[in-house]
Amino acid sequence: MQFEIQNIQKRFGRKQVLNGVSLAADPGTCVGIVGKNGSGKSTLLSILAGILKPDGGKVTWGGDDLLSSPKKLADAIGYVPQGTPLFEELTALDNLRLWYAGKSRDLAQDLKDGVPAMLDIPSFLHVPVRQMSGGMKKRLSISCAMAHRPPVLLLDEPSAALDLSAKAAIHAYFREFTRQGGILLLSTHDAPEFELCDKLYLLKDGALTPYAYDGDLPSLVARM
Amino acid sequence: MMKLRWQYLKTQIHRMLMRFPVLFLVTILLLGAICGLAWAQFTAGKDEEDFQSLARQKVSVAVVGDTSESYLGIGIYAVEHMDSSRFSVNFIDCTEEEARAMLEAEEVEAYLLIPEGFLDAVTTAENKPVTLVIGGNQGGIGVELVRELADMVSRVLTSSQTAIYTLVDVEANYGRNAYDSKDVTQINLRYFDVILSREEMYQKETVESVRTLSRIEYYACAGVVLFLLLWGLNGTLLLTKRDFSLPKLIRTRGVGAVSQVTAELFAYSLVLLLCLALCVGGLLFGLSKAGVSFSLPGPSESAPSFLLGLFPLVFSMAALQYFLCQLSDNPIVTLLVTLLVSLVLGYLSGCFYFLSYFPKEVQELQVYLPTGMQVNLLQSAFLEKDAAFCIKGLTGYTFLFWLCSVLIRGYRLKK
Numbered sequence: 129m130q131f132e133i134q135n136i137q138k139r140f141g142r143k144q145v146l147n148g149v150s151l152a153a154d155p156g157t158c159v160g161i162v163g164k165n166g167s168g169k170s171t172l173l174s175i176l177a178g179i180l181k182p183d184g185g186k187v188t189w190g191g192d193d194l195l196s197s198p199k200k201l202a203d204a205i206g207y208v209p210q211g212t213p214l215f216e217e218l219t220a221l222d223n224l225r226l227w228y229a230g231k232s233r234d235l236a237q238d239l240k241d242g243v244p245a246m247l248d249i250p251s252f253l254h255v256p257v258r259q260m261s262g263g264m265k266k267r268l269s270i271s272c273a274m275a276h277r278p279p280v281l282l283l284d285e286p287s288a289a290l291d292l293s294a295k296a297a298i299h300a301y302f303r304e305f306t307r308q309g310g311i312l313l314l315s316t317h318d319a320p321e322f323e324l325c326d327k328l329y330l331l332k333d334g335a336l337t338p339y340a341y342d343g344d345l346p347s348l349v350a351r352m
Numbered sequence: 353m354m355k356l357r358w359q360y361l362k363t364q365i366h367r368m369l370m371r372f373p374v375l376f377l378v379t380i381l382l383l384g385a386i387c388g389l390a391w392a393q394f395t396a397g398k399d400e401e402d403f404q405s406l407a408r409q410k411v412s413v414a415v416v417g418d419t420s421e422s423y424l425g426i427g428i429y430a431v432e433h434m435d436s437s438r439f440s441v442n443f444i445d446c447t448e449e450e451a452r453a454m455l456e457a458e459e460v461e462a463y464l465l466i467p468e469g470f471l472d473a474v475t476t477a478e479n480k481p482v483t484l485v486i487g488g489n490q491g492g493i494g495v496e497l498v499r500e501l502a503d504m505v506s507r508v509l510t511s512s513q514t515a516i517y518t519l520v521d522v523e524a525n526y527g528r529n530a531y532d533s534k535d536v537t538q539i540n541l542r543y544f545d546v547i548l549s550r551e552e553m554y555q556k557e558t559v560e561s562v563r564t565l566s567r568i569e570y571y572a573c574a575g576v577v578l579f580l581l582l583w584g585l586n587g588t589l590l591l592t593k594r595d596f597s598l599p600k601l602i603r604t605r606g607v608g609a610v611s612q613v614t615a616e617l618f619a620y621s622l623v624l625l626l627c628l629a630l631c632v633g634g635l636l637f638g639l640s641k642a643g644v645s646f647s648l649p650g651p652s653e654s655a656p657s658f659l660l661g662l663f664p665l666v667f668s669m670a671a672l673q674y675f676l677c678q679l680s681d682n683p684i685v686t687l688l689v690t691l692l693v694s695l696v697l698g699y700l701s702g703c704f705y706f707l708s709y710f711p712k713e714v715q716e717l718q719v720y721l722p723t724g725m726q727v728n729l730l731q732s733a734f735l736e737k738d739a740a741f742c743i744k745g746l747t748g749y750t751f752l753f754w755l756c757s758v759l760i761r762g763y764r765l766k767k
Contacts (some may be wrong), residue, residue, distance in 0.1 A: 180766075222363065
């Protein structure tokens with residue numbers, strides 16, 4: 129099944145942020161979107177996650193129009209935003225319980241061999257979020273987003289402000305996710321993350337352009 | 353989707369309970385401050401008379417005339433110490449120049465000019481009127497009280513004159529021996545009845561609640577509402593959101609603005625109720641240990657039924673505070689807004705001063721303010737009055753604040 133975005137349009141006031149954005153991703157692929165701040169990366173991911181409504185365009189998964197069916201969209205997509213979508217006062221376990229609502233057996237199992245286990249959540253299961261490092265919070269956010277086992281995972285700058293070991297842990301999970309047939313769509317500014325991506329797109333002036341990263345960062349910056 | 357909504361509610365309750373120790377500590381400090389204020393009020397007034405005079409300031413009236421004349425002096429002393437006037441009138445003996453100066457300086461409401469030989473004129477039925485001088489710019493209840501006083505003095509004098517002339521008639525017709533008759537005794541008794549029916553001298557009409565509630569009841573009502581208002585400062589800690597990632601994300605899973613606001617408001621109300629229950633329990637325990645007699649209002653006078661009766665009050669207060677915390681994503685802004693709104697509403701609802709001190713317009717407005725209804729709901733519990741208006745009003749306010757909060761949350765989720 130293919131994940132496809134067709135001709136997405138979005139305008140904020142007079143500014144046309146997205147102007148006919150289209151792309152397609154097959155299972156087991158990682159797609160990266162680069163672009164300077166304010167280019168519309170987060171807007172695009174918010175639309176794909178169902179947070180924002182586009183002015184036009186379609187998002188399909190296996191032929192189904194996800195934008196016209198919030199239930200199908202919620203089932204198909206997991207989203208990790210830039211912020212911290214966690215309850216700061218509560219522990220990792222309490223936060224996971226919210227997203228595993230009514231599925232406590234699944235949670236117990238996943239803590240043994242699922243996504244939380246892969247991201248080493250059990251090592252800080254009872255730590256309150258406000259006492260966690262940035263890497264812990266990001267790993268927990270990914271675990272929460274994956275609670276309903278979506279085939280498509282969207283991540284908005286997942287490794288921003290993380291240390292090297294946290295990045296390595298998260299990247300290892302991304303590789304495993306795509307190896308198992310998942311589709312990863314991430315926005316990033318981080319050059320090492322480009323290597324994870326099977327396809328890279330440059331978002332500029334509201335449109336996506338395929339881009340092949342060759343290690344020449346100054347050239348990329350000039351094109352942005 | 354229902355499971356996620358239910359889990360969101362449980363998580364919100366859990367989240368707020370996690371902050372409970374800090375909140376409770378703040379609550380105890382607030383309660384201590386309020387108790388301190390109440391104690392200062394109690395000890396400032398020595399007895400119920402002082403409390404009454406707090407609610408009704410005395411009217412000062414100057415008296416110009418020879419008060420050294422024994423009968424006139426006794427008359428003024430009697431009026432000054434009558435039950436109906438001793439809390440309301442203060443006579444000042446002075447010259448006419450001094451009285452005029454005080455009237456111009458608005459230190460007295462009016463002055464009475466008693467002509468020389470006034471008592472002789474009374475006994476000989478000459479017309480030597482007492483002049484009542486009132487400032488041209490003055491009005492209001494003080495002046496009305498002075499007019500009442502003048503009417504009362506006239507009535508005393510005409511009754512005295514009637515008695516004197518009746519006795520003169522009796523003497524003329526039956527001789528001095530007639531003073532020994534039972535008829536004269538009857539006349540004297542009727543005269544005393546007329547003159548000494550002191551409670552009927554003023555027509556009294558109580559319009560403010562302080563006259564119908566005891567001090568401790570009044571301060572209990574004001575204190576509870578003030579406590580709940582100030583507790584709202586805790587709300588800024590619990591309810592102000594800087595990061596909307598989670599609400600936005602959970603909305604995509606079917607928990608929209610209505611469900612989010614309802615769950616958060618319900619959880620906040622429960623924590624507020626829990627804090628109040630602990631404080632009421634603690635206070636009752638403390639009062640019983642101190643040997644102070646105090647019974648909770650309501651048919652059963654029990655703490656659970658009292659708290660049950662407070663539901664409309666607690667939920668409306670929680671809804672107000674929740675709404676205020678939705679106005680900004682900056683905790684400092686919401687803290688200041690909550691503090692300002694709490695102080696203004698508390699002030700206008702009689703939590704700091706008696707309502708009778710305020711203009712009539714404010715007193716009328718208080719009835720329709722959410723905090724005014726909350727105070728009135730509590731007072732009606734003590735007075736065993738019907739509180740349907742307050743309950744309906746508070747339910748309406750709860751719905752209104754909930755609706756406004758839903759609209760704000762909906763707008764923010766779509767931003």
